[in-house]
Amino acid sequence: MIGTAEGRRRPRFRLEPYVEFARTAMAREATYRFDVFTTIGSFVVRVYLLRMVWTALYAHNAAPHELSRHAIITYSAVALLMGIVMDIDQTRALKDKLHDGSIATDFLKPIIVPFYFFADGTGEVLFHAVLLIPATLIALLIFHIIVPAPAVLAAFALSFFLGYMVGFFLNFLLNCSAFWTLEISAVQLIVTWLTDLFGGELIPLILFPAFLQNFIYALPFAAMFSTPLLIYVGVIPPSRYLESMGLQLVWIVVLALVSTVMWRAGSRRIVVQGG
Amino acid sequence: MGLGLRRMAGVYRQYWRINILTTLEYRENFLVWFAFTFVYHGSSIAALWIVLSRFPSMNGWSFRDMAFLYAIWMVAHALHNTLFSTVGEIPEHIRDGEFDRLLVRPLDTLFQAIATPGQVFPDELVLAIFTFVAATIYAGVHVDALFLTFIPPIVIGGALIDLGINLIISTAAFWFVKVDALRWIFVQLEQEFTRYPITIYTRSVRLVLTFVFPFAFMNYFPARYFLHKGMSGLGLPPVAGLLTPAIGVVFVALAYVFWRFGLNRYQGVGH
Numbered sequence: 056m057i058g059t060a061e062g063r064r065r066p067r068f069r070l071e072p073y074v075e076f077a078r079t080a081m082a083r084e085a086t087y088r089f090d091v092f093t094t095i096g097s098f099v100v101r102v103y104l105l106r107m108v109w110t111a112l113y114a115h116n117a118a119p120h121e122l123s124r125h126a127i128i129t130y131s132a133v134a135l136l137m138g139i140v141m142d143i144d145q146t147r148a149l150k151d152k153l154h155d156g157s158i159a160t161d162f163l164k165p166i167i168v169p170f171y172f173f174a175d176g177t178g179e180v181l182f183h184a185v186l187l188i189p190a191t192l193i194a195l196l197i198f199h200i201i202v203p204a205p206a207v208l209a210a211f212a213l214s215f216f217l218g219y220m221v222g223f224f225l226n227f228l229l230n231c232s233a234f235w236t237l238e239i240s241a242v243q244l245i246v247t248w249l250t251d252l253f254g255g256e257l258i259p260l261i262l263f264p265a266f267l268q269n270f271i272y273a274l275p276f277a278a279m280f281s282t283p284l285l286i287y288v289g290v291i292p293p294s295r296y297l298e299s300m301g302l303q304l305v306w307i308v309v310l311a312l313v314s315t316v317m318w319r320a321g322s323r324r325i326v327v328q329g330g
Numbered sequence: 331m332g333l334g335l336r337r338m339a340g341v342y343r344q345y346w347r348i349n350i351l352t353t354l355e356y357r358e359n360f361l362v363w364f365a366f367t368f369v370y371h372g373s374s375i376a377a378l379w380i381v382l383s384r385f386p387s388m389n390g391w392s393f394r395d396m397a398f399l400y401a402i403w404m405v406a407h408a409l410h411n412t413l414f415s416t417v418g419e420i421p422e423h424i425r426d427g428e429f430d431r432l433l434v435r436p437l438d439t440l441f442q443a444i445a446t447p448g449q450v451f452p453d454e455l456v457l458a459i460f461t462f463v464a465a466t467i468y469a470g471v472h473v474d475a476l477f478l479t480f481i482p483p484i485v486i487g488g489a490l491i492d493l494g495i496n497l498i499i500s501t502a503a504f505w506f507v508k509v510d511a512l513r514w515i516f517v518q519l520e521q522e523f524t525r526y527p528i529t530i531y532t533r534s535v536r537l538v539l540t541f542v543f544p545f546a547f548m549n550y551f552p553a554r555y556f557l558h559k560g561m562s563g564l565g566l567p568p569v570a571g572l573l574t575p576a577i578g579v580v581f582v583a584l585a586y587v588f589w590r591f592g593l594n595r596y597q598g599v600g601h
Contacts, residue, residue, distance in 0.1 A: 093511040097518060104522055108388075116385040238359050241366040248373045257377055262384045289554035 072166055080178025085161035091186060098135055098190050102198055105131040122262055126288045129200040132255045133287050134280060137192055137215065140183050141279065144243065145176030146226050150233040158325060169227070169318055176223065203287060210296050214283035217303035223280045224310035225250075231314065234321030255281030261290060275310065278303045338437065341445055349446035360451060367454050371461065375400060387510040395525075395557050401458070401465035403549035405525045406488025408458035414493045416446050418513065421503035429599055439593060440497075440586075471556050480552075480572055487578030488548035492532070494578075495520070496583035497545060501585075503594040516543075524549055527559070536564055544581060547574045580593045 106128050113124040122130065149172050152158040184322050194200045203211070251257050252278035260268060271277055277309050282299050285291040291299050342563040353360050375397065382393035391399070393397050420443050423429035432442045466473065495516055503509045520543075526538050554561075555571030 064586055093515060097515055100515075100519065101522070107530050107532065107535070109528060111389050111526075112385040114380070115389060117388045119384065238362055241362040243365050244370045248369055252377055258380055264383050267380070330392050 067168070071181075073170055076171055077121055077176035077178030077181065080175045080180040082181040084179050094139060094183070094186050095193070098139065099197075101135055102128075102132045102194065105135075107199065119262060121290050122288065123260065124158060125201060127259065128198065129285055130259055130288050132194045132198050132200045134284055136187060136194060137280060137283070138217075139190060140180050140254060141185060141219065141222050142247070143176070143180055144230075145179055145223065146172045146230045148172060148175050149227070149230040149241065151281055153233045156266060162322070168322075171316075172227065173223065176226075179272055180219075201288070203289065206293070207286065207289065211283050211287045211292070214286050214303065217300055218279045218283050218305065220307045221275055221303060221310060224307065224314050225275060225279075227265075227314050228310065230319060231317045231321055234317075234324055235244070250279065251275070252285045254279045255284060259284070259290075261285070275306045278306045334437075338441055341437065341441075345445040345447050349425045350470045351590050352449045353451045356449065358455075359441065360449070364453050368456060371457065374521075374525070375461075382406050383457060389527055395553070395559070398471060398557060399553040401462040401525065401548050402485070402553055403488070405455075405458040406485045406548050407463045407491040407492060408454040409485060410492035412450065412452045412455045412494070413442060413489065415446060415450060416444050416498060417493065417496045417500055419443075419448070420500040421444065421513075424503050424510070427598075440525050440589060462580045465499065477556060478506065483575040484552045484572070487575035490578030490582040491512065491544055491574075492520075494581040497582070497585040497589055501589045501592040505574035520545055527554070533564075540564055540566070544577050547577045571573075 074110055086139075109124060109127050109131065113127075120126065149158075152161065161171065164290070202208070225246070229239065229246060233239055233243070253260075253271050253274055260277060260281045263271060282291070282303055286296065286299065346404055361545065362408065378396050378400065379393055382388065382396060390398065417440075421445075423432070423443070428504060429443075432439050435442060498511055499513045502512060506512075523531075523535075523539060526547050528539055528546050529540070536546070539550075541559060551566070551571040553571070555568045558568075560568070
């Protein structure tokens with residue numbers, strides 16, 4: 056009855072359906088307009104709070120030579136801007152569809168199902184990306200964040216995109232675990248908190264104690280936030296762009312491979328359950 | 331009146347019996363959520379430690395002081411979560427019409443809302459008490475009769491401040507129905523603004539945290555008193571740290587007046 060991902064003949068790839076999926080996701084998100092207010096409001100308050108925190112810390116201690124007070128406030132503001140699009144549970148549709156069983160009919164459709172989730176998540180993320188415009192204006196006009204040279208900005212944008220892909224695959228992997236276990240929201244929250252801390256979203260990783268840094272750089276979280284942010288504030292100089300973004304790329308490839316394996320194993324399970 | 335209280339006590343006992351039985355039934359679920367609670371508080375304290383290992387002083391507060399500051403808030407907050415988290419579910423009951431059933435039953439509506447069973451377990455509170463004891467020793471706080479007498483009412487007062495906020499937001503649901511975003515903002519603000527001594531904030535923020543939403547009384551003022559930190563920034567004497575129980579009672583009373591006001595005007599959401 057239900058075709059497997061592999062057993063079915065692969066349909067000829069067409070891009071249009073996925074563009075449409077993304078568009079639908081954007082329209083769906085647009086119905087929750089109050090979230091706009093919450094997102095912007097919480098962004099302003101948090102940057103304001105972090106500015107007070109860093110100001111107090113820099114006033115009473117020797118400043119770290121890598122980051123001036125202005126640079127670290129910029130770092131925090133840009134990290135929170137990135138969070139607006141990064142902190143989205145973009146493939147939660149996978150989990151929801153596994154819970155209510157509607158994933159079965161998706162396998163019947165002439166689409167590549169993981170691409171559907173990518174398109175759906177991207178649509179949601181693009182809607183939230185619109186919020187970046189007012190939030191960035193606020194960051195520039197009220198908090199006077201540093202704007203680096205265009206070349207650095209371009210490198211930041213590329214690294215941000217790579218970080219987004221790392222985040223996508225991590226999120227997809229977590230939601231994939233719903234193939235095996237139903238209660239994953241607590242695990243997801245745990246991973247969110249670890250990402251905030253070990254990804255350098257809250258505190259720049261270069262300020263961590265040395266013995267912790269070795270451990271943190273071995274995790275994929277730094278590739279999500281820390282790399283683009285350190286490029287933005289100039290701690291990672293142009294001579295190290297290739298190396299830093301190469302590492303991000305390695306994480307994308309590794310996580311994509313693991314995702315493929317998990318997805319194959321998971322979707323086979325669906326068929327077994329469906330008889 | 332006496333009979334009413336006895337009935338309430340009976341209902342409340344049943345409420346806890348169901349909570350505990352539910353938790354025992356879903357043991358794995360409970361363990362996963364406990365891990366979440368642990369990581370949540372653990373990563374907050376770790377973040378403070380990382381920052382203060384690089385910048386040893388936050389306006390004169392060391393990591394030891396900050397750990398004590400966090401621990402007082404943690405106990406009060408955990409006490410609130412254990413006893414009153416159900417108040418936060420009122421907007422959901424209003425939305426799905428469940429709330430209207432509470433109105434026709436012969437017991438106080440708010441009490442019924444508080445005693446709606448779910449999967450509540452005092453695990454966070456136990457964790458918080460351990461953390462508090464450890465932080466007290468670590469911070470070198472002088473434990474005397476005064477400390478032992480005042481800490482329990484201070485913690486209860488802090489939980490009442492939390493309850494007041496929770497109740498005000500839930501009452502707003504009588505008019506706005508969906509208040510999740512509002513609650514989310516307040517939860518975030520409370521967590522982040524109680525983490526640091528209020529002297530690092532601008533004067534207007536200090537005034538709001540002291541006199542409008544008195545989160546500073548949950549932990550900053552008591553911690554300042556027990557750690558003998560002189561400066562305040564608002565001209566309040568150190569002994570203000572012992573006022574938390576009174577502030578908690580007054581704040582929750584104001585929230586209750588607002589609740590009664592909203593309840594009397596409540597017309598239902600059209601079920």
